[in-house]
Amino acid sequence: MSGRIGLVSLGCAKALVDSERIVTRLRAEGYELVAGYAEADLVLVNTCGFITPAVEESLQAIGEALEANGRVVVTGCLGERPRTILERHPEVLAVTGQADVDGVLRAVHAALPPDTDPFTSLLPVPASRPRRARGPQVKLTPRHYSYLKIAEGCDHRCSFCIIPQLRGLQRSRDAADVLVEAARLVAGGTRELLVIAQDSAAYGTDLGHRATTFDGRSVPARLPDLARELGGLGVWVRLHYVHPQPHVATLLPLMREGLLLPYLDVPLQHASPSVLRAMRRPGGPESHLATLQAWRAACPELTVRSTFIVGFPGETDEDFELLLSFLEAAQIDRVGAFRYSDVEGASANTLPGAVAEELKQERFERLMAVQHDISLARQRAKVGRVLPVLVDGYGDDPGVVVGRSPGDAPDIDGTVRVATDGTPKIGDVVEVEITGADAYDLWGNGRRTLPFEPHVPSLGNATS
Numbered sequence: 239m240s241g242r243i244g245l246v247s248l249g250c251a252k253a254l255v256d257s258e259r260i261v262t263r264l265r266a267e268g269y270e271l272v273a274g275y276a277e278a279d280l281v282l283v284n285t286c287g288f289i290t291p292a293v294e295e296s297l298q299a300i301g302e303a304l305e306a307n308g309r310v311v312v313t314g315c316l317g318e319r320p321r322t323i324l325e326r327h328p329e330v331l332a333v334t335g336q337a338d339v340d341g342v343l344r345a346v347h348a349a350l351p352p353d354t355d356p357f358t359s360l361l362p363v364p365a366s367r368p369r370r371a372r373g374p375q376v377k378l379t380p381r382h383y384s385y386l387k388i389a390e391g392c393d394h395r396c397s398f399c400i401i402p403q404l405r406g407l408q409r410s411r412d413a414a415d416v417l418v419e420a421a422r423l424v425a426g427g428t429r430e431l432l433v434i435a436q437d438s439a440a441y442g443t444d445l446g447h448r449a450t451t452f453d454g455r456s457v458p459a460r461l462p463d464l465a466r467e468l469g470g471l472g473v474w475v476r477l478h479y480v481h482p483q484p485h486v487a488t489l490l491p492l493m494r495e496g497l498l499l500p501y502l503d504v505p506l507q508h509a510s511p512s513v514l515r516a517m518r519r520p521g522g523p524e525s526h527l528a529t530l531q532a533w534r535a536a537c538p539e540l541t542v543r544s545t546f547i548v549g550f551p552g553e554t555d556e557d558f559e560l561l562l563s564f565l566e567a568a569q570i571d572r573v574g575a576f577r578y579s580d581v582e583g584a585s586a587n588t589l590p591g592a593v594a595e596e597l598k599q600e601r602f603e604r605l606m607a608v609q610h611d612i613s614l615a616r617q618r619a620k621v622g623r624v625l626p627v628l629v630d631g632y633g634d635d636p637g638v639v640v641g642r643s644p645g646d647a648p649d650i651d652g653t654v655r656v657a658t659d660g661t662p663k664i665g666d667v668v669e670v671e672i673t674g675a676d677a678y679d680l681w682g683n684g685r686r687t688l689p690f691e692p693h694v695p696s697l698g699n700a701t702s
């Protein structure tokens with residue numbers, strides 16, 4: 239055994255996937271992952287540096303790890319700004335940038351050399367070998383759902399964001415590479431795949447949508463083609479961070495066919511054309527509304543999730559009122575709202591018209607109040623319906639399980655509490671009659687556990 243590593247993984251699902259890659263490599267070298275600071279020989283903190291509160295949370299997490307353990311390696315988005323970290327915590331052992339798995343490995347080796355005894359250590363696997371040859375990925379999510387990262391980086395230039403600086407231009411994975419990983423996850427018990435990228439709709443543009451072969455079929459690196467293949471594996475497939483580009487409409491027939499969950503996580507950020515222009519994002523209220531209406535007409539079951547920023551520099555009262563009117567008209571099911579804050583290195587920092595913090599807070603609360611009533615009405619409309627629910631865990635009362643319907647993504651949306659006869663297990667999909675709702679959660683009575691028939695092809699047929 240090489241040593242025991244504690245892990246603190248902060249930030250978004252994309253950062254969680256980076257943590258999974260790091261842990262996979264560490265485990266392959268014989269390091270053990272432990273839950274507490276006290277048992278660890280070294281703590282690895284995967285940070286988030288996207289907005290100012292996330293930077294502060296990351297710096298606090300590093301401080302806690304230093305206090306509790308003393309030996310800390312820092313990686314992740316905030317690791318791209320080592321000065322910010324070292325000014326507050328000069329005693330950290332090393333700082334590496336986001337997705338720099340090799341850099342983390344070097345830092346860990348320097349602080350805690352791997353066990354090189356061939357009789358007690360696992361064979362190290364070179365990073366240059368393709369993913370398929372490196373064996374199964376360590377998962378930090380529960381066994382029954384998995385994030386599937388289809389691309390790194392981003393080609394957009396939103397003025398409030400430094401992700402393209404941190405992660406570079408978009409680099410998509412070949413479809414066959416993604417599908418092999420997905421098939422392995424399904425074979426290992428995954429019942430739900432959560433597709434992520436900075437902009438999933440742009441998947442494959444950097445590859446010229448080139449095709450690779452999976453299970454004897456040629457699959458172009460294009461989201462609808464990839465989604466159809468993922469759906470063919472027989473598990474729930476949920477799409478995140480889908481920008482509203484025209485070809486997204488071609489995903490809706492796949493939802494009607496049951497190959498994709500009728501769910502789209504679409505970051506709109508605002509509705510006022512002038513704010514969107516200052517954000518360097520396309521669209522406006524009419525085009526956003528027309529898109530949503532067309533999607534709902536094509537797939538009435540669709541749940542839409544979106545995020546919005548209030549208090550962006552230059553946002554006037556009129557801009558904000560326009561955003562509220564848009565929300566009333568759009569009736570989006572799930573909304574996350576953020577108060578704008580400067581991000582070090584973002585071009586929006588230099589924009590005129592900073593909004594006072596109290597006004598940002600007031601607008602945030604008004605937006606959430608408007609959205610609360612919209613979400614409540616949309617949730618209540620589900621009462622009396624029968625929905626499939628994927629079981630994530632057990633409730634406190636006998637027979638009660640807690641899960642999610644197709645309209646609920648893990649961690650960011652609501653849950654469904656289900657009274658059952660006590661037989662459903664974590665990872666089962668139960669048919670549930672919905673009997674109650676609030677603005678976030680549902681509850682109901684379980685009828686039966688649905689059969690699970692995944693279709694995992696022989697991976698020997700895949701090439702990329």
Ligand code: SF4
Nearest residue numbers: 392394396399401436
């Ligand atoms: S789409 Fe915009 S907000 Fe999202 S990662 Fe790219 S630049 Fe940042």
